[in-house]
Amino acid sequence: MPYDQPTDPEQLRTLLLGAGRRDAQAFHALYVAASPKLFGFALRIVRRHELAEEALQDAFVSIWHAAATYQGALAAPMTWMATIVRNKALDILRRQGTAPEIDLGQFDADVIDQLHDSADGPAEALQTSDEARALAHCMAALERAQRQAIGLAFFHDLTHGEVARQLSLPVGTVKTWIRRGLAKLKACLVREGL
Structure with missing residues (x-):
């Protein structure tokens, strides 16, 4: 299935729903489309490249397992995935004993x-x-x-x-x-x- 605009919310929604049906190609396309932005988001939280990579990897494992529970009426795909990335990044900071600083x-x-x-x-x-x-x-x-x-x-x-x-x-x-x-x-x- 061709995905012309993978960062379009409707395309991301389609990819996420495909991942929920255990379509590995859709999940790969979702990763390719969303990971750069989600990595940047994780990096702003953990402030270290290797920790951001860990948060992103943990998040995509969770996304794979939870994609079938995604409800488009509650959140846009990127918002839903960013929430998972944020939670994984905060978990990493907690494990290190580092409290996130919030302005x-x-x-x-x-x-x-x-x-x-x-x-x-x-x-x-x-x-x-x-x-x-x-x-x-x-x-x-x-x-x-x-x-x-x-x-x-x-x-x-x-x-x-x-x-x-x-x-x-x-x-x-x-x-x-x-x-x-x-x-x-x-x-x-x-x-x-x-």
Whole structure:
């Protein structure tokens, strides 16, 4: 099957679904198309070439095994794969005892930006943008401390202890902020019809 524009979101979606059916050619084409960008993403997190390669390799093993569970309505293919790469890169940093450094000054804007994904097709983009707007609205309604704690835990995949270190707070406080923030977020999303 020819793939003329392998970085096109629809082509990536087709390749990912093919990998989910255990099509080795589709998986290879997916790797060729996505690995340069995903490697760069991993490198920004781990900051060492060999660790970025390890994160990318671990991520593609996970992508192969999880491709059948990919749901295009929830995330664009590159977003889904980047999340896996990010998690693998953070796992590597944790194993080394290195806490990822996060610029809290830019953090709120980054969280809101990550909620928007322009890589979908028109129909998916409309649905995703409505959901992203509702989520961004609800996140913005949270207190700053709750928004940061939730963002660090879920967007950066940090443990409660790592969030506490980033925010220089006790773990119990962070757990409370996350629990209360998620409750407020859920109530807000219910009001928004999600």
